[in-house]
Amino acid sequence: MSEFLLQNDPTSQIYLDANATTPVLKSISDVVSHTMQICFGNPSSSHISGIQAKSLLESARSKARRVIGATTGDILFTSGATEGIQTGVVSTLIAAKNHGLRAPVLLYGATEHKAVPNTLEHWNQVLGINAQILAIPVDEYGILDCNFIAKHAKNALMICTMAVNNETGVFQDLAAIENAIRSHNTDVAWMVDCVQALGKTALALSETSIDYAPFSGHKLYAPKGIGILYIRQGSAYTPFIAGGGQESGMRSGTENLPGIAGLNKLFSLLLDTDDNTFKSLDILYEYRTQLHQALLDTFGSLTFNHSFSHSVPTTLNFAVDGLSSKEVMDMFDAAGIRVSGGSACSSGANRSFVLDAMGVSDWQSENAIRLSFGPSITQSEIEQACLRIRSLKAILAANCLVVSDSTEPLQDVCAIGLTQFRHQGACCWLYVSNNKQAVIVDPIVELIPRLEKIVQTQNLQLVAILDTHAHQERTAARVLLTEALKLTLTESNNLGWPISTSQILLSECIIESIATPGHSDDSVSYLLRCNNTNQVQFCFCGDLLLPAGLGNTAIKGGNALLMAKSLKLLNACLSEDSVICSGHDYQQCFAINWQVQKQQTALLNSLLNNDLSDEEFAKQKLASDEVNMDQFASLCGYAQSLEHINAKELDPKQARAMLKKSSCYIIDTREPYEHSVADIPLLFGVSAERVINIPLSRMANALVAQQLKKHTDYILLCRSGNRSKQAAFNLTQLGFENVYNLRGGLALFNV
Incomplete structure (x- = not known):
């Protein structure tokens, strides 16, 4: 049984975005809290509290070795994978400054997390290496081209790949990559991003020639701000953070002992064969099958952006034929289902560079949805997720988003009058x-x-x-x-x-x-x-x-x-x-x-x-x-740039106070398929007659239909407060005097 089991409550959260981050397990949270309050000593202190802290730190390091299969080499505690990547790149490039190659290159996988190519570019310039940075192409399955690696390995100063992709869950054949590298260059530094591999696939790093492997705790139920970096014995190393000489002089700064304690507990759970917190691969594959079927039952026509046979079972990346990713995500979010569009780190992008590298269609790249779950999820949670996903089918049909199975569809919400569609x-x-x-x-x-x-x-x-x-x-x-x-x-x-x-x-x-x-x-x-x-x-x-x-x-x-x-x-x-x-x-x-x-x-x-x-x-x-x-x-x-008119905004407390007036109305600016998922009158404690659903796509129609009166008080809301703020700005331009935006929207209303 998971320690953060979701209850069967329509307002509860079904969290399916584990590749972005995970909640902290209660057992890990308890250990972190205990360390912060009781075992809070500085590992560098020589008194008993310091000795206890040092023992906890070294226990975590020892368990990390067993979890990742690192019998030799160094295990360095970091703030997370990004710091680990910086450390590996800086160490390599400083050691390679006098390389002697005529045409040096830095290689990275085309589907790599942006932290890698951006880091390579930054330090290549800052350190004056002036190497050519090349992306290793992938095939339609997202598998790296080993022939490309073999061709360029002899001139490479560093080669960066990843074990499991964060957007698609595609795993690489590390043995094949190693063969392509070492057959042509035995000395080049090889870094493998292992962030998404922890807890999902077996690792034996000391049996490989991987030089650097960064990990991040928050991807597997530990706190944010803590991670580890594996450094192969004999690999180049320059401290990325200098100072007081902690971590044997490899990484200065007082160690994040509460975070390390959280990792210590996480590693204990992974190593305990009698503990069932983390599910076996067979069970995780069965969970993926159940979610896959629920998506098919709900949306009908789907395109998956990765091959299930080439990806870990905890990630499903897909596009719904005929629907934009925003429409799907908005509806999921309104239903309390948390998913993301592609990578959470690239959520501002219009398309996925990972899927572009795999050669998918523009539609797939622009409208990718990533559904991901952690290996601690339970059958009960999967069943709730599938039930919640299937419950959306009637809403989809009622809002013309899928073709209804019924000969008499119940909807009429998206028809009469004028509707705007945008692309x-x-x-x-x-x-x-x-x-x-x-x-x-x-x-x-x-x-x-x-x-x-x-x-x-x-x-x-x-x-x-x-x-x-x-x-x-x-x-x-x-x-x-x-x-x-x-x-x-x-x-x-x-x-x-x-x-x-x-x-x-x-x-x-x-x-x-x-x-x-x-x-x-x-x-x-x-x-x-x-x-x-x-x-x-x-x-x-x-x-x-x-x-x-x-x-x-x-x-x-x-x-x-x-x-x-x-x-x-x-x-x-x-x-x-x-x-x-x-x-x-x-x-x-x-x-x-x-x-x-x-x-x-x-x-x-x-x-x-x-x-x-x-x-x-x-x-x-x-x-x-x-x-x-x-x-x-x-x-x-x-x-022309419009003269900025600040829309009046209310915080949740002010909104509740204003709604005590019977003459104040709520305007939900979300689309009908979002609005119909949640009971807004119940949430705000007002009668149904005081809640009006006017999405931005129907705002022009609302003007002509005279749904709004210019002197009436209106509180506008949406999921995050962004759409409603835009609507409030527009209505203010049109002369509506008493329009207020709910700051932070529904996301912050009950926070």
Whole structure:
């Protein structure tokens, strides 16, 4: 039984991100606490407390040798793997300064943790080694190319590989790598990152010619800030930290005795054959099979980014066909399931460099999900995880994220009205009328599977698929989407507009097309008018207008003078409240009306106020675009930096106090598939009527539907407080006076 067993509680945490870090086992935590309070002596002191501390330290070192199979060589206590990597690299490069090679190289695995190549690059420059740094390629399974290693080994000053990859769980054949190295160079330093191997695979380091092997405690239930470095006997060594001479002069600084005590207990558990804390490989493989099946049952169509036969059983790396990693992670997180997108250390990246090196598709690399568990997990926890994962299937179906098994899907949340879909700054719009007639504007290739599922699950009658112009920067998706849906639409022009009509008639509105060249010569805008008021509710303007900006005219087809005339034409058609639906949104505005668009775009405002003639506008616009193209990428448009308006923020205590007023409402800005997982009214102690779900993708629709009143108090929330802060900023720009963001979001609400 694991010491941190999750209870069967919908608010509990199912932690499946063990490759990032692990909780500290209670037995280890108890030892750490005891050491901090009782056995706290300094190992360098000669009195009894110091002797006791020194004994504990050496006990941990002795057990470490047994765990990693290091009968000889040094075991050095470090702050973790990154310090161990630094130490190995610095020691090697200092010893190699007078190498005598004509073309020295430093080799590292292409799928290596970034701590390795970044360290090599840094010290190669600082120490003036000036070696060429080469990435060892991998095959489609993530296995290192031993022929490449053999080819370059004779000129190598250092070769860095890893035992188990942190993103994919792929393990390397260390014996084959050793043969490739030592057959061509018996002296080159070889470092192996063993962080993910501890507790998951057998190690016998003294039986190898590995020179340096770093480990980190927090990857296997020990505290953060403690690790070990194995150094082969006779390998080069220079202290990375000098000072008081601790660790026999190899690593100065008072030893982290509580952390070392935690490692001592961890090693004891690993060595105790009668203890069942850590599961056997056979059991771990069975756990992976169960999780694999739960994922298949829930998502249906998955692509795994690694071969199970080449990876440890505790890691599953996959992409859900047709869903982005953000959508999957957001829903998992809302359900209390903790997973990550690729590597936690690279969570700011748009794609996985590990998967890129393995040659997977762009979709897989950009949308990888890593599910990982530790070897202390129990059958009970696996069953709870599988149950929680399978519980998401109904939510997926209800929100058009998977095709429902039911002939009568229960959802309607993602259909009626206007929904925005985004991919890397590009915007696609879906409008669905009350009788489920639908129009898609500016479809995006990467979103075709998602749009296809929505149309199928909602039984939509797709009337038209429209482009606002022939998009210069991306592959045309309109024809591909039409083919994917097996549609037979009425004869249309090159942008999808039906040739036989001047208007598209929907149950409660009409859509009309007007030519608005400027960004390109074929640009059009689609105006959606309400039948009752004849007012333009939505203007789909493509890249003629961007939130706080205008389309680029310094590209093929651009014409600033024609843009001026188009903008004046739009001004005659739109009301102040007409919502602008652009083809790109670089400012993360999500919803903006014509009044605010004019206020935020100085050049547009000057044109419409007749402060500039068309010719003067054109001259300034083209000059501005040319400067922007020189300084930035050739984007579809350039937006001005918006004047920063600090969104009002509340901490949890302030939010609870404000919610005591019955006139205060909560707006959950997460997507419906996240919102529906948790009981927000119960969590905040308010009635269901006081909780409104308006995700950013539906913010434009909310403006037209008048879901919000400008003088009402609203507290906005999301998972982390980031999306809700953006929404609060946007609503403030639109004139909503009493909008507050819940600082830290749901993540910190009960902390």
